[in-house]
Amino acid sequence: MHQQALLAAVIATAAASIPAMAASPDAGDIPAHFVRPIEQNDYIRREVMVPMRDGVKLYTVIVIPKAAHRAPMVLTRTPYDAHDEAASSNSPLMSEALWPADREMVDAGFIRVYQDVRGKFRSEGTYEMTRPPIGPLNTSKTDDTTDAWDTTDWLVKNVPQSNGRVGMIGSSYEGWTVVMALLHPHPALRAAVPESPMVDTWMGDDSFHYGAFRIKNLDFLAYETEAKTNGSGVPRRQYDDYSTFLAAGPVAEYARRAGFGQLPWWNKMLAHPAYDAFWQAQALDRLIAERPSDVPTLWEQGMWDQEDMWGANHSFAALKAAGHESNNWLVIGPWAHSQVNRTGYSLGPFQWRGDTSEQFRAEMVLPFFKHYLEDGPDHALSRVTFYDPSLNRWDHLADWPLAQSTTPLYLTADNGLSFDPPSQSGSDRYVSDPSKPVPFEPRPVNLRDRDTWRTWLVNDQRFVDGRPDVLTYQTPVLTTPVKLAGAPVADIVESISGSDADVVVKLIDVLPGENPVQPKLGGYQLSIATDILRGRYRKSFSHPEPIPAGVSQHYRFTLPNVDYTFKPGHRIMVQIQSTLFPLYDRNPQTFVANPYDIKNSDYRTATITVMHTPQEASAVWLPVVK
Missing domain, CATH: 2.60.120.260 (Galactose-binding domain-like)
Incomplete structure (x- = not known):
């Protein structure tokens, strides 16, 4: 056979062996919907819309170890996007897929649950910043207390791999949702860990300290309330905020120029500069002392918490004063805000003995949850565990304070x-x-x-x-x-x-x-x-x-x-x-x-x-x- 004819025959034979393409030439290389195989995963991820008593449905992610049987559930309710919190990576390993702060619970076989609060990200309903409890400031029949109750009730009835016991954990705003749940807890809520919770934002948490307004809060307010997802924050013309806000003049005028008049929460703050009934009616340290729960609660605080210094400190003190110290514990570590969810070897130039954040999660939180959610051994926590940064050690204390300021x-x-x-x-x-x-x-x-x-x-x-x-x-x-x-x-x-x-x-x-x-x-x-x-x-x-x-x-x-x-x-x-x-x-x-x-x-x-x-x-x- 002629050489060219032979080559043509080879090409024709090869072409005939290639299967016909199903897609048209204009379809491109991106499928309409890519589905990643999950058989290799050691966990099951469920995304559900959990109904509340008023018909509003809240987006909830449930991450379940495949080997789970009669496992406890730990719930976090968040305004920061439950979808992302439950997907730190696309690893097939649950311990790697979730945030590192969850690793101790994952290794213990816990079911982990995350939920967008009402009106944020994928949840239905109307969002209000730290929505007040049902009462003078909230005349509806729902709040974050009822939403936590309804969520817990749904979980124990619809997650067959669970043992019917639920714990709650969360830091900052998420800590606030834990405290709200404690105002009227579901019977299945057996343990709570509010970390650096926002409890009274006028007296000493995010917005004010003893009446002095925190300019830093403008960014947080914009981030939370400009959009159902994340806002963009307050624009700056220069890097140095000292120069920016000095040149801007009065903070309210600066906020007006940034469009804050469109934000209802900012307008509420403008109308209530002093610590009036508006702030007092939602001060959770007061409210939980007025109606304390029997849920064992482990309060966490950073000694150098630059955002929410008031919450855990004063909630523990208020419950103690109300005679409910026996089911409450306090841990204060050498941490900045929410550092318990990162590494805790140091803060600034100061170095501690080991990863104090991991010590908190592994040696305090995990035994606490295992005891109350699984009938594990006694957690053996002292009433107060406080890190003395000068001596570089944990102090395990039977009471707090050890001394009055006399x-x-x-x-x-x-x-x-x-x-x-x-x-x-x-x-x-x-x-x-x-x-x-x-x-x-x-x-x-x-x-x-x-x-x-x-x-x-x-x-x-x-x-x-x-x-x-x-x-x-x-x-x-x-x-x-x-x-x-x-x-x-x-x-x-x-x-x-x-x-x-x-x-x-x-x-x-x-x-x-x-x-x-x-x-x-x-x-x-x-x-x-x-x-x-x-x-x-x-x-x-x-x-x-x-x-x-x-x-x-x-x-x-x-x-x-x-x-x-x-x-x-x-x-x-x-x-x-x-x-x-x-x-x-x-x-x-x-x-x-x-x-x-x-x-x-x-x-x-x-x-x-x-x-x-x-x-x-x-x-x-x-x-x-x-």
Whole structure:
């Protein structure tokens, strides 16, 4: 055969052996619907719409180990997208497919459940930010308490691989949903772990601290309420938020220009600047103390939680005061907000003994759940487990606080601190200028930078020490240890030249000047407790009033819980200032009836005089363990 004819015959034969293509030439290379085989998976993933009592259906993802039989279920209700939370990756292994924080529960064979709260992402219904409980602020017949009840009821009836017991866990807003479930828990809810829960956003969680508005909350508000999915946040013209918000003027005007008038929750906040019935009726630490549940509850808090410092601390205290300490436990670790769901080897430059977050999940949460959801061995948790960062160890405590804040540490002359009251009259003064506020972290400040945001509470405070508008007081070098275990109380006596001002107090551990292992920690000024009080609320959070110019006033407020040992060779320091910007909005230092109606002309400098006399003694009252 001729060579060309032979080649043609070979090609024709090969072409005949290729099966005909089913698709047309214009179909392209992307199938209409790709289905990934799941036979290799060691879990079953169910996506269901769970009906609520009013007919609204909530998107729910149920992830079940294939080997599950009479397994407990752990539920998280979230505004952050249940679909994504239940799909960290497309791994065929359940331990890899879910978030790393779930690994301990997955390894224990638990069924994991995630649900979009009403009105968010794939759930039906209308979304309201931290929707108030049924009552004066919610006249419907549903809330997140009933939604949790209905979800739990559906799960125990429709997941045959379960043992009919449910636990709940979640951090931040998700922690809030856990606490809401506790107001009227389903009988199958046998254990709860609210982590860093939003409980009272006016008093000390996301939105305010003692009346001072947190500018950082603008991004969260936009992210949560601009859209059913995720909003885009607040636009910036420059990287440095210090410059951005300083140039922007009053925060309400800035929000107006960013379109916040379209956001109902923002408008509610504008209408309720003080701690009135609107805020009080949804303060969950009060509500759970009024109607405490019998559900065993493990409260978690970070000692340096930069977002929700109030929730777990005050919920545990309120339940204890109501006589319901016996089924409640508290864990406070050396963590930033929600760090228990990441690694916990360190925070900023400070390193701990092992992964403290994993220790919490594996040695506290898992035994807690196994005991109450599977009749496992006693979890053996102490009533309070608190990490002392100075001694780098967990303290296992039978009670909390170990000490009341009855030991005053007085401000004295020459910028001193003493456990003895001042023997002579004295005062210190500074000028607080709203056009030059004290930054809360070294500039440039970017509130969207997660790394710097998580660690600002442990920043070295030398970056402001020496500013003329920051007063610094310290003890001599300690010769014996001073152990604190409780909540310090600031009691600062000031007079001001204006009619309003903020008071910021930081309790600081000053490390020795040299550190051969970590040289940069030499002389480090570590704040162990920081907070702010808006002066107009010094007498009443619900009924603000102007500050009389030139008249000494007491500014008394509780700082966050600490379990901390000041070692010999260290010093105790207190810093006092009037601004923490741009974390908190600037006080105009002029009393304005509604602080959201501030004009640029209202901002004025004020002379702040801090008293330390026998008659007017400023102090921080410490919970010293004797």
